[in-house]
Amino acid sequence: MENAYVTGLYRRLDAQRELAATRLREVHLLESGGTYQSRLERDALEVHHTRRLAELHAAEYGLCFGRIEGADGERQYIGRIALADEDHEPLLTDWRASAAEPFYRATPAAPGGVVGRRHLRSKGRSVVDFDDDAFGVDALEGRDSSELSGETALLASLTAARTGRMGDIVATIQAEQDRVIRSELGGVLVVQGGPGTGKTVVALHRAAYLLYTHRNRLAKSGVLVIGPNTTFLRYIDAVLPALGESEVVLSSIGTLYPGVTGTDTETPEAAAVKGDLRMVRVVAAALDGLRQLPEESWTVTVGRRSPYREELEVSRALCERAQAAAQRTGEPHNAARAALVERITSELALRIARDRAARDQGSKMDLGEVADLADALVEEPDLQALADRLWPLLSPEQLLTALFGSAELLARAMPDFSAAERAALLREQGPWTTADVPLLDEAAELLGPLPGSSASHRTEAALDARELEFAKLVLDDFGVGLVEMDAEMLARQYRGEESLRPLAERAAEDRTWAFGHVIVDEAQELSAMDWRLLARRCPGRSMTIVGDLAQTGAPAGLSSWGEALDEYTAGRWRTVELTVNYRTPAEIMRVTEGVLRAVDPALPAPSAVRSGGTRPWSLRIPADDRAAALRAAVEAEVTALDGGRMAVIHAPSWPAELVDALAGLDGVTVHDGPSALDSPVVLMTAAQSKGLEFDAVLVVEPAEILAAHSRGVNDLYVALTRATRSLGVLHSGDLPAMLQGLDPR
Numbered sequence: 071m072e073n074a075y076v077t078g079l080y081r082r083l084d085a086q087r088e089l090a091a092t093r094l095r096e097v098h099l100l101e102s103g104g105t106y107q108s109r110l111e112r113d114a115l116e117v118h119h120t121r122r123l124a125e126l127h128a129a130e131y132g133l134c135f136g137r138i139e140g141a142d143g144e145r146q147y148i149g150r151i152a153l154a155d156e157d158h159e160p161l162l163t164d165w166r167a168s169a170a171e172p173f174y175r176a177t178p179a180a181p182g183g184v185v186g187r188r189h190l191r192s193k194g195r196s197v198v199d200f201d202d203d204a205f206g207v208d209a210l211e212g213r214d215s216s217e218l219s220g221e222t223a224l225l226a227s228l229t230a231a232r233t234g235r236m237g238d239i240v241a242t243i244q245a246e247q248d249r250v251i252r253s254e255l256g257g258v259l260v261v262q263g264g265p266g267t268g269k270t271v272v273a274l275h276r277a278a279y280l281l282y283t284h285r286n287r288l289a290k291s292g293v294l295v296i297g298p299n300t301t302f303l304r305y306i307d308a309v310l311p312a313l314g315e316s317e318v319v320l321s322s323i324g325t326l327y328p329g330v331t332g333t334d335t336e337t338p339e340a341a342a343v344k345g346d347l348r349m350v351r352v353v354a355a356a357l358d359g360l361r362q363l364p365e366e367s368w369t370v371t372v373g374r375r376s377p378y379r380e381e382l383e384v385s386r387a388l389c390e391r392a393q394a395a396a397q398r399t400g401e402p403h404n405a406a407r408a409a410l411v412e413r414i415t416s417e418l419a420l421r422i423a424r425d426r427a428a429r430d431q432g433s434k435m436d437l438g439e440v441a442d443l444a445d446a447l448v449e450e451p452d453l454q455a456l457a458d459r460l461w462p463l464l465s466p467e468q469l470l471t472a473l474f475g476s477a478e479l480l481a482r483a484m485p486d487f488s489a490a491e492r493a494a495l496l497r498e499q500g501p502w503t504t505a506d507v508p509l510l511d512e513a514a515e516l517l518g519p520l521p522g523s524s525a526s527h528r529t530e531a532a533l534d535a536r537e538l539e540f541a542k543l544v545l546d547d548f549g550v551g552l553v554e555m556d557a558e559m560l561a562r563q564y565r566g567e568e569s570l571r572p573l574a575e576r577a578a579e580d581r582t583w584a585f586g587h588v589i590v591d592e593a594q595e596l597s598a599m600d601w602r603l604l605a606r607r608c609p610g611r612s613m614t615i616v617g618d619l620a621q622t623g624a625p626a627g628l629s630s631w632g633e634a635l636d637e638y639t640a641g642r643w644r645t646v647e648l649t650v651n652y653r654t655p656a657e658i659m660r661v662t663e664g665v666l667r668a669v670d671p672a673l674p675a676p677s678a679v680r681s682g683g684t685r686p687w688s689l690r691i692p693a694d695d696r697a698a699a700l701r702a703a704v705e706a707e708v709t710a711l712d713g714g715r716m717a718v719i720h721a722p723s724w725p726a727e728l729v730d731a732l733a734g735l736d737g738v739t740v741h742d743g744p745s746a747l748d749s750p751v752v753l754m755t756a757a758q759s760k761g762l763e764f765d766a767v768l769v770v771e772p773a774e775i776l777a778a779h780s781r782g783v784n785d786l787y788v789a790l791t792r793a794t795r796s797l798g799v800l801h802s803g804d805l806p807a808m809l810q811g812l813d814p815r
């Protein structure tokens with residue numbers, strides 16, 4: 071019976087696709103010329119139908135996955151998109167619509183008007199199975215009033231072999247997760263949750279929900295999702311397209327400054343210093359340090375090749391007055407230089423006029439002539455060179471290169487840092503790192519664009535009323551369906567200023583882009599300077615922040631949410647907690663209990679939703695022949711893996727010969743970026759494994775992971791919680807006492 075209904079839904083989906091494709095073909099056949107208005111219409115329609123078609127295609131897999139029944143017997147089917155029949159009678163409810171909420175929220179204890187809920191499981195276009203959750207008093211009897219919804223479907227999805235890419239969970243979102251996903255758009259929402267509680271997957275579904283519910287507000291400004299690194303971004307990048315969303319910008323902090331891709335080659339010492347909020351003052355002080363002043367005076371020669379050649383003394387006092395004039399403009403540094411030059415040239419022009427009048431009685435210059443002379447002085451090479459010393463034009467890259475390259479400037483700009491902290495920043499010209507990115511952004515704020523650079527032209531000329539009027543007419547004609555653009559965007563696009571390029575591209579090129587909503591994953595890793603950068607990208611402070619303070623591994627990362635947020639939200643943010651671990655079986659979580667206590671005894675452990683898998687085990691390997699023993703252990707695990715994926719997680723300081731010994735094995739890849747996800751077995755550090763998951767995990771030498779740095783215990787916690795089925799620990803020395811409950815092999 072369900073099959074017949076779902077077959078009908080697919081028939082309707084096909085019809086909708088055909089319709090959208092026909093409309094798109096018609097648009098393409100329209101003449102490209104025509105009036106201003108008709109061209110606008112054509113472009114708007116093209117965007118609209120292309121998007122609709124993509125959405126209809128994304129809905130193919132698992133189109134309908136649930137049904138709820140109300141007390142009046144009325145049934146409602148829940149799926150990836152909304153569908154209606156020819157008479158506009160609803161056939162399928164979009165999972166994001168408020169009408170779908172009871173499907174996710176109803177529990178036997180709080181049924182909220184739902185008397186029956188069914189989870190459908192499909193293969194291709196056919197329903198192969200379904201499970202019913204029963205509600206109501208009769209149904210409760212003899213039943214575990216578990217909070218889980220659709221247990222069978224959930225467990226099937228949790229125990230499936232991992233593919234190296236995260237999938238969507240629309241069919242099995244749980245009530246506590248649904249509350250996060252549908253939480254209101256405004257303000258800052260912090261989602262704290264232990265490993266495997268679905269923080270990442272929930273944050274991504276929230277992005278899809280927000281874009282669906284608030285498309286008018288968010289389509290133009292976009293949603294930014296921040297992840298810890300490019301491997302992680304690759305791991306999650308299929309989730310939103312599967313939900314029919316392509317307009318979300320996925321980025322890491324390292325790529326938030328246009329033109330730079332920050333590497334993760336920073337030393338922990340330098341990363342800690344660069345993430346410190348005091349760096350705001352350091353960048354400003356470095357700029358100040360590059361504005362020179364003469365001891366007493368500098369001499370400039372003007373009119374070198376003219377009969378009026380003159381040597382002029384520019385006193386320190388005049389230089390100070392000129393610098394003060396530039397400061398007073400309140401403009402960014404580069405733009406303020408004009409005021410400095412004007413001050414100097416006008417004072418010098420007056421002096422020349424006075425001198426000439428004194429030399430040659432009767433030849434008095436009028437004010438207009440003095441002004442002309444001042445203008446002419448601006449072009450004098452000596453005066454430009456003088457301005458370069460007093461107020462050099464600088465790019466953010468130049469400012470930071472000057473700072474990091476000079477022990478003297480570092481000393482001057484960082485008086486309240488220790489000598490060791492200053493020394494950590496001193497370096498030869500090298501690639502920009504992720505920790506440099508918020509500093510470059512800070513410098514860009516202070517400096518403003520260089521005169522004549524493309525960024526300084528970005529402020530586009532205002533649209534005239536006629537252009538806007540046409541664009542509004544076009545939008546009115548199409549009504550509500552066309553919400554991808556507003557009138558201004560459409561008019562600008564036609565003008566050629568704004569193209570149909572995806573929002574992600576436009577936003578990535580524009581340092582000053584203001585996103586409508588920002589989602590931060592693994593948020594505990596961000597430094598105070600990273601938060602400052604993100605606050606700038608999200609002036610409306612509409613943010614979702616997900617993370618786990620027990621997993622903080624970064625030297626400048628967080629120990630409490632207030633450290634990051636008080637500064638930007640005046641202490642106002644709301645927190646929700648996710649409490650159920652969907653990834654790791656209970657047996658493995660028990661091994662991690664002592665480690666979590668060592669991180670912070672106050673942090674609650676998430677409860678594992680299932681038990682099973684192989685019992686976690688440990689194996690002592692000989693200290694004098696680790697390579698051979700490791701190879702044997704890894705080979706045995708790979709054989710047992712049976713098509714799944716595995717990670718071998720080790721300390722950052724691992725000797726190259728151990729890495730080499732394992733890298734030679736069949737199917738084993740050393741982590742070197744996103745491609746590692748495609749390999750059956752990957753060798754990585756605990757920090758690199760953050761946010762990822764594998765069927766099997768081997769943690770090697772936990773004592774070395776603990777000792778690697780000040781947050782080694784957090785790293786060990788991350789490493790131990792990556793497995794969905796089996797965990798093994800290999801050690802040559804004694805096992806750390808905090809690791810308990812492993813079966814020795």
Ligand SMILES: Nc1ncnc2c1ncn2[C@@H]1O[C@H](COP(=O)(O)OP(=O)(O)OP(=O)(O)O)[C@@H](O)[C@H]1O
Nearest residue numbers: 239242243244265266267268269270271652653761
């Ligand atoms: N409701 C759900 N239905 C099906 N699978 C789920 C559900 N919630 C979470 N999962 C799965 O559990 C796993 C862990 O989710 P996720 O990676 O989002 O957790 P996390 O809280 O970000 O973990 P960590 O902090 O350890 O990185 C993923 O495979 C995810 O798909």
